[in-house]
Amino acid sequence: MKLYGVPGSICTTRVLVTAAEKGLDKTQLQHIPVDISAGDQKKPQYLAIQVPALQDGDLTLFESRAVIRYLADKYEGQGTPLYGSSNRDRALVEQWLEVESHNFNPHISIVLNELVFTMSRGEDPDTKLVTTHYERLDRVLDVYEAHLSRQKYLAGDFFSLADLSHLPTIFYLIRVAKKPNVIFRRPHVLTWWQLISNRPAWKAIAPSIMTVTKQPKTASTSA
Numbered sequence: 001m002k003l004y005g006v007p008g009s010i011c012t013t014r015v016l017v018t019a020a021e022k023g024l025d026k027t028q029l030q031h032i033p034v035d036i037s038a039g040d041q042k043k044p045q046y047l048a049i050q051v052p053a054l055q056d057g058d059l060t061l062f063e064s065r066a067v068i069r070y071l072a073d074k075y076e077g078q079g080t081p082l083y084g085s086s087n088r089d090r091a092l093v094e095q096w097l098e099v100e101s102h103n104f105n106p107h108i109s110i111v112l113n114e115l116v117f118t119m120s121r122g123e124d125p126d127t128k129l130v131t132t133h134y135e136r137l138d139r140v141l142d143v144y145e146a147h148l149s150r151q152k153y154l155a156g157d158f159f160s161l162a163d164l165s166h167l168p169t170i171f172y173l174i175r176v177a178k179k180p181n182v183i184f185r186r187p188h189v190l191t192w193w194q195l196i197s198n199r200p201a202w203k204a205i206a207p208s209i210m211t212v213t214k215q216p217k218t219a220s221t222s223a
């Protein structure tokens with residue numbers, strides 16, 4: 001399999017950490033770097049797709065959350081079981097993947113876009129937009145805090161694809177945008193963050209984000 005994606009970008013990182021949890025090595029999944037700043041995404045081979053995109057034989061798959069679901073299913077018996085161990089677990093994983101995509105991500109990605117990617121282009125961030133969406137993210141995390149006071153991970157007492165899908169954006173928020181308060185001031189969210197970000201797979205992947213964000217230009221975050 002080949003993964004076309006911008007090194008260190010949120011969506012590509014989401015796929016790479018899934019591959020790492022599944023124990024896939026470079027012979028099983030080869031990352032082909034795409035350089036957005038050089039206009040690679042406009043090259044003919046990328047016009048019909050968006051990056052990140054996975055190529056597996058005659059299947060080309062884009063949308064990072066579709067790709068991670070595909071990898072979790074394809075390698076069901078290998079590495080970390082990212083859908084739990086029953087139909088009930090899987091339903092709850094899917095539910096929280098939807099929450100990440102539709103309730104959490106829309107706000108965190110706007111904050112990151114303004115504070116990291118707009119600024120990296122030398123433009124001023126829209127501070128009103130940042131305030132509005134940071135506050136909305138704060139409200140969403142009230143729900144997470146209550147939920148995580150009752151269980152260790154989002155879908156139950158097991159680490160899953162739903163937890164994993166939050167890793168790149170929260171990492172960017174804390175370490176790159178340096179806006180950790182919404183995470184750090186909630187004890188259960190913080191404990192959850194520490195649990196999921198201390199996993200070996202994430203610890204192996206996260207440094208590549210820091211390398212890329214030291215560059216003057218990075219990918220956008222329409223994650």
Ligand SMILES: N[C@@H](CCC(=O)N[C@@H](CS)C(=O)NCC(=O)O)C(=O)O
Binds near residue numbers: 006
């Ligand atoms: N919803 C799409 C968003 C795709 C997108 O716009 N990705 C942006 C931000 S993550 C990008 O820079 N993509 C390049 C990459 O991830 O390689 C996904 O999840 O894949």
